[in-house]
Amino acid sequence: MTAHDTVPGDGSAGAPRRGIAARVAGRLGGGAVQAVLVLVALFWLVPTLGLLVASLRSNADNNSSGWWTVFTKPSQLTFSSYSALLDKPDFVDSFWNTVLITVPATVLVVVIASLAAYAFAWLEFPGRDWLFLVVVALLVVPVQVALVPVAKLYGKIEFGGFQMFGSITGVVLFHVAFGLPFAIFLLRNFFAAIPRDLLEAARMDGGSEWTIFRRVIFPLGGPAIASLGIFQFLWVWNDLLVSLVFADTDAQPMTKWLQSQMRQFTGNIDILAPGAFLSLIVPLAVFFAFQRYFVQGVLAGSVK
Amino acid sequence: MMAPREDTPPATAGAATGGAAATGPDASTGRRDGLRPPSWLAGSFLLPALLLLGFLVVYPIVYTVVRSFLDSSGGFTTSNYTGIFEGHGNLLAVRNTAIWVVVAPTLVTIVGLLFAVLTERIRWATAFKLVVFMPMAISFLASGVIFRLVYEQDPDKGVANAAMVAVHDAFSAETAYPGAGPRAGAAQPLRAEGGAVVTARPVTAGSTALLPLLRVKPEYLPAKPVPARAAAPPGPGRITGTVWFDFTRGGGGRPNAVDPSEAGLPGVRVQAVRDGKVVASATTRDDGTFTLAKVPAGPVTLRLPAGNFTAAYGGAEWLGDTLITPAIIGAYLWVWSGFAMVLIAAGLAAIPRDALEAARVDGATEWQVFRRVTIPLLSPVLVVVLVTLVINVLKVFDLVFVIGGGDPNAGVLALQMWTESFGGGNDQGAGSAIAVLLFLLVLPAMLFNIRRLRRERK
Numbered sequence A: 001m002t003a004h005d006t007v008p009g010d011g012s013a014g015a016p017r018r019g020i021a022a023r024v025a026g027r028l029g030g031g032a033v034q035a036v037l038v039l040v041a042l043f044w045l046v047p048t049l050g051l052l053v054a055s056l057r058s059n060a061d062n063n064s065s066g067w068w069t070v071f072t073k074p075s076q077l078t079f080s081s082y083s084a085l086l087d088k089p090d091f092v093d094s095f096w097n098t099v100l101i102t103v104p105a106t107v108l109v110v111v112i113a114s115l116a117a118y119a120f121a122w123l124e125f126p127g128r129d130w131l132f133l134v135v136v137a138l139l140v141v142p143v144q145v146a147l148v149p150v151a152k153l154y155g156k157i158e159f160g161g162f163q164m165f166g167s168i169t170g171v172v173l174f175h176v177a178f179g180l181p182f183a184i185f186l187l188r189n190f191f192a193a194i195p196r197d198l199l200e201a202a203r204m205d206g207g208s209e210w211t212i213f214r215r216v217i218f219p220l221g222g223p224a225i226a227s228l229g230i231f232q233f234l235w236v237w238n239d240l241l242v243s244l245v246f247a248d249t250d251a252q253p254m255t256k257w258l259q260s261q262m263r264q265f266t267g268n269i270d271i272l273a274p275g276a277f278l279s280l281i282v283p284l285a286v287f288f289a290f291q292r293y294f295v296q297g298v299l300a301g302s303v304k
Numbered sequence B: 001m002m003a004p005r006e007d008t009p010p011a012t013a014g015a016a017t018g019g020a021a022a023t024g025p026d027a028s029t030g031r032r033d034g035l036r037p038p039s040w041l042a043g044s045f046l047l048p049a050l051l052l053l054g055f056l057v058v059y060p061i062v063y064t065v066v067r068s069f070l071d072s073s074g075g076f077t078t079s080n081y082t083g084i085f086e087g088h089g090n091l092l093a094v095r096n097t098a099i100w101v102v103v104a105p106t107l108v109t110i111v112g113l114l115f116a117v118l119t120e121r122i123r124w125a126t127a128f129k130l131v132v133f134m135p136m137a138i139s140f141l142a143s144g145v146i147f148r149l150v151y152e153q154d155p156d157k158g159v160a161n162a163a164m165v166a167v168h169d170a171f172s173a174e175t176a177y178p179g180a181g182p183r184a185g186a187a188q189p190l191r192a193e194g195g196a197v198v199t200a201r202p203v204t205a206g207s208t209a210l211l212p213l214l215r216v217k218p219e220y221l222p223a224k225p226v227p228a229r230a231a232a233p234p235g236p237g238r239i240t241g242t243v244w245f246d247f248t249r250g251g252g253g254r255p256n257a258v259d260p261s262e263a264g265l266p267g268v269r270v271q272a273v274r275d276g277k278v279v280a281s282a283t284t285r286d287d288g289t290f291t292l293a294k295v296p297a298g299p300v301t302l303r304l305p306a307g308n309f310t311a312a313y314g315g316a317e318w319l320g321d322t323l324i325t326p327a328i329i330g331a332y333l334w335v336w337s338g339f340a341m342v343l344i345a346a347g348l349a350a351i352p353r354d355a356l357e358a359a360r361v362d363g364a365t366e367w368q369v370f371r372r373v374t375i376p377l378l379s380p381v382l383v384v385v386l387v388t389l390v391i392n393v394l395k396v397f398d399l400v401f402v403i404g405g406g407d408p409n410a411g412v413l414a415l416q417m418w419t420e421s422f423g424g425g426n427d428q429g430a431g432s433a434i435a436v437l438l439f440l441l442v443l444p445a446m447l448f449n450i451r452r453l454r455r456e457r458k
Helices: A002-006 A010-055 A059-064 A069-071 A080-086 A089-122 A128-140 A144-154 A168-192 A196-204 A211-219 A222-238 A239-245 A254-260 A266-289 A291-300 B037-069 B077-082 B088-121 B125-137 B140-150 B159-171 B324-351 B355-363 B367-394 B399-403 B411-420 B428-457
Strands: B190-193 B197-198 B207-211 B238-244 B271-274 B277-283 B289-292 B297-305
Touching: A002 B238, A010 A069, A010 A266, A010 A291, A010 B088, A010 B125, A010 B140, A010 B159, A010 B355, A059 A266, A069 B159, A080 A089, A080 A266, A089 A128, A089 A168, A089 A222, A089 A254, A128 A168, A128 B037, A128 B428, A144 A168, A144 A239, A144 B411, A144 B428, A168 A222, A168 A239, A168 B037, A168 B197, A196 A211, A196 B355, A196 B367, A211 A222, A211 B037, A222 A266, A222 A291, A222 B140, A222 B271, A239 B411, A254 A266, A254 B399, A266 B125, A266 B140, A266 B367, A291 B088, A291 B125, A291 B324, B037 B428, B077 B088, B077 B399, B077 B428, B088 B125, B088 B207, B088 B324, B088 B367, B088 B411, B125 B324, B140 B159, B140 B399, B238 B271, B238 B297, B271 B289, B277 B289, B289 B367, B289 B399, B324 B367, B324 B399, B367 B428, B399 B411
Parallel strands: B207 B238
Antiparallel strands: B190 B197, B197 B297, B238 B289, B271 B277, B271 B297
C-alpha cells in the first residue's frame, strides 16, 4: 500500500477511515460468509448422508418415518438391507460385471491413447495437425449419435457362440472408443510439454521409439495418465446409458441392475438405498484418494 | 490410411533403432535429421486408436445421419425430423431441453462463481471445495436415487418437504384441526358456513361466547392437552370466549358446556365479523380461551375461518407435473457446481493481484472491483465453463431417467432418443433424427473448442 504514502491532504484523511470501515465490514462479512458456507456444505452433504442412513434402516422404518429420526432413535440402525442385498446373486454378479467392464476399459484407453498421443506430440507424419483437429472435434460428440449404428454393427459380429451385442466386450470397446478423444487430447498436451532434449538424448543413445515411449514418455506422463485413468474409471463405473443399450442381463453392471429394480420406487428403498450406496462408495474412495489428479483432469478437460 | 510417404531422406527400415552416431544437430530446427523416425511408425502408434474411432465413432455419425432420412422400409423421408416436433411427449422433451440449456448452465456457473469468490478468503476452503466437488464422482444413477429420497412427497419421509414444513411452521405458528366442525342439528350455538364455522346468533361486545367443536382427531390434539376453561368476564368493548373439544372421554359430560375433563383447543383463529368485514381477531390460548379487544358496539358474528380446518402445509409437490424439471435441475446443480467452482477458482487464482489492488487504491468498492475488474478478466473462463455445461446438459440422460421415472413431463431429447429407438419405441429412424439434432446442437461448441485450440497453439 505504498500508494497511501504518496496521497496528500484529503486523500490520506479519507484512506484510514475507509480502511477501518472496510476492516469492520470485512470481519462482519467474514462471519456471515463462513456461516453461509457452512450451510452450503451441509446442503451438499445431507442428501448423501440421507442415502447412507436410509440404507442402514429397515424397510418398515423407511416407509413409516424419515431417515433423520435415527438421531432420536439410533436403535433403528441395522445392516439387514445390506446382507439381504449381498445375498442376491444377480446383484453380486452385476458388481463383478462393473469391475470387468471398468478395469479393461480404463487400461485400454490409457494404453491406446498414450500411443496415439505420443505420435501426435513427437512423431511426424502427413496430415498430423489435421487429424488431431478431427480428434478434438470428436470430443463433444454425444454418445446418442452412435447408439443405433453400433447396435446394428455389434449385431452382425458373431462367431463361435460369441455375440458382440450384449457382451461385456462390446460395452468395453464402446467406452474405449468414446473415451479416446478426450484421452488423446489430454495426453498429447502433456507429452508435448516434455522437454525435447530428453527425447533427443534417448534417440541419440539408440533407443527405439517403443523404448522411448515405454522408458521416457510413459513414466514422465505419470500425473496426466493418473488424471486420465481416474476420469475414465469414473465415467465407465458410473455409466448407465451405454450398458442399458449394449449389455444384456448376464453382462449388466450395477447401474443397470439397480435401474431395473427401480420400477416401484417407494417399496424398494431397502434394495435401492444400499445398492446405490455400494455403487458410489468405490468412485468416492477413488475420488478422495486421488483428488489432486482429479482436479488436474478437470482443469485440463474443460472441453468435453 | 497412413500411407508411409517418405519425404525425409535417410530413413531406412531399421531407422527405428536409429543410426545413433548419425548427423550433428540441424542448426535451423534444432533437430537431428538422421534421428527423425519414419512416418510409417506413427501409423503403428495410431492404428488402434484410429480403428476404434473410425468404427465406433466416425462411421456411426455418418450412418446415423443417413438413417435419420430413411423410413422403416428404407425409402427417403424427412418425417423423422418433423416428428421430433409432433406429439405430446416429443414437444415436452423439446421444451424441457430448451429450459435445461438456458437455465442449468447459467445457474451452475453463477453458483460456481459465488462459491469460488466466497472461498477465496476462508481457511477451510479446501475442505469446502472437496465437499461441493464430491458429487462429481457419484453416478447420475446414484444421485438420482439420492434425490428421489430428498424429493419424497410425504414430509415425514422426504427431507426437502420436511425442511419446508419446519420453516413454514416456524414462521406461521398455526395449528389446524382438519375435519373438526360444529355439532350437527338445529338450535346449536355454531354452524358450518363454507369451510368456516360461525356462531348461529349474533354476539355483542361485553359478552362471553362458547364455541364447542367436535370431531377433532386425536393426532391433531396437543400432546399434553390443557383442560378447557370458562373465559374470564369481558371488559367493555371486548368479547371473551372458549373454543374447546366438547367431548368427554369415556362418555358423560354436557353438550355445549365446558366440562372439566374436556380439552381446550389452542391456536384457533377467531374473528369478529360485521357485514362481511373482520372487525377484530384473536387466537386461542392453551386452555382454549380467547379475548377479542376493541370490538365496536352492535351485534357481530364470530367466525372460525376455514384455515383452522384445512390440512396442515405439506411442502411442495417436487415430482409433480410442474416442478419436476426444476427439481431435476436442482439435482444437476448439486452434481455440477463443484466443477464450475474448481475451474473458476483456478481462473481467479490466475488474475494478477496488481489489477485488483490498483482498482482498490483508486477507491473502488469491493463490488466495483468485482464487477469492473474481476468479471472481465474472468470472462474467458466463464465462457469455457458455460460452453462445457451446455454440451453436458444436452447429453443429460440418467438423472432425468432416474428422478423422472419416465414421466413425460420431465422428458428431454437425450432421453427421448433412447426411448424412441430402444426403450419401447423401436423406431430407429426417429431416434436417429433426435441424435442428429443433438449433434447439430453441440456443433457450435465443437467449433468453439477448435478455435480455442488453434489460438492456444499460436
